[in-house]
Amino acid sequence: VNSGKMSISFLHNKCFINGSWVDAKSGKTFEVNNPATGEVIGVAPDMDVEDARAAINAASDAFPAWAKTPAKERGVMLRKWYDLMVLNADEIAKILTWEAGKPLSESKGEITYGNSFIDWFAEEARRINGEVLQSPVRNREMILLKQPIGVAALITPWNFPHAMITRKAGAALAAGCTCVIRPAEDTPFTALALVDLADKAGIPKGVINIVTSGRPNAAPIGKELCENPLVAGLSFTGSTEVGKRLYKQCATGVKRVGLELGGNAPFVVFNSADINKAVDGAVASKFRNCGQTCISANRFIIQDGVFDEFVEKLRDRMSKFKIGNGMDSDVNQGPLINAAQVNKVESIVKDAVDKGAKVLHGGERASNIGQLFYVPTLLVDIKPNMACYTEEIFGPVAVCLKFKTEEEAVAISNGTSRGLAGYFYSNDLNQAWRVARNLEVGMIGINEGLISAAEAAFGGVKESGIGREGSSHGIEEFVYIKYLCFGGI
Ligand code: ADP
16 A cells, blocks of 8 residues: 555555455455545455355354344444544544545544444444334233344445445444445545454454455445345445445345435525525535535525525635645645546536536636546526436535525425435524425435434435434344234233
């Protein structure tokens, strides 16, 4: 691993299967790039189906003992893992910024957030309780037990390389499941560092296994994780397209599935709103990780009375952004993750401009800074036939539409097959209730742009996914309910 002048421990270029650090059986590796500079950070094992099977077998062998380990003990180990991640947060943040490009302050924020899931689920482990029911007939007792489902496959994206793993693994391990993690090819090193710390925390061998690969092996490994009879369930975060494919593959064995897919978040600002707070929320929601989050505001839907003021204030804030290498402390806009992402953002902006959108800020690559940088962009005069209206942008492009009535705002917001997060700003209490009830999304920020927390239930409706992560509900993805009926008592 080429760490240059940086002193970074926990950088692993092997995978962790059955308690050992191993190479791909084929001996192949793939390169990981620093998106800010384009230089190769290092190589990781380019594993394939055979390696995935070894990981699944290890997880399956480890399952009975882990499932029988008292929840309190599992919780204690999770807590140790959390403590180690807190202790080493600065190191992990460096790795994260290095491979994902996000500003160091955001990487630290992600680690605090990601760690909080392990803290949370360390506690939740002890609260996975069953139920004793009221039998409708005499001489019977009826009981519901909660039991871990078995081996859980966890496939995660690059935009939150730490938190998307802990949000899944924390719940799975607390429930008594063992797991096989397949992190995104852009960001394997953060994942490997976390697994190292899990091992150091005393989590037994085979309980956490990790399989890295380049993009070509992602699909065959994914198929194996969905279809291998030893896997009980899949938890996936990523694109809707890949999620649908995995959902189909899981149908073969009727596997448990949890899917956190793409969004198309509306961010509505009503005339009664505090515009300065709305602009703060807009910046936080849209420009965190350069807009590469699934709950990023995708469409700003602004009432006619405050449209000009909102757009002007947002433009003013955007003009003060500092674009650059996330390792530099004053940078708040890093690179996009890879060339495919920059090309996509560029084509979405071009499509909008070709169809009549007006660019109030940005609208081009920041090629003077590096290959993968795009200038934060503000677009108005938006029409429904533009890709920026219908597609998830996943980049630093703010799209502003004007509306007149609340009904219109709700109709625009809901006019998409996605339903992950939504946001609105209003100081009218009755309107707040109405709109909160009527938005077709799984999560809503009301006068708030940053909504994620381990305590909250994260998830979507419509094509944005199935199931919930975080909160006490996150555990449910990893347990079966078993009904016991004691007769003849
Ligand atoms: P993104 O647009 O965020 O890259 P993807 O859905 O493409 O979203 O990727 C999310 C994760 O899914 C990544 O780890 C990626 O490698 C993995 N992935 C991509 N294609 C497949 C596939 N066919 N089967 C399983 N995993 C896949």
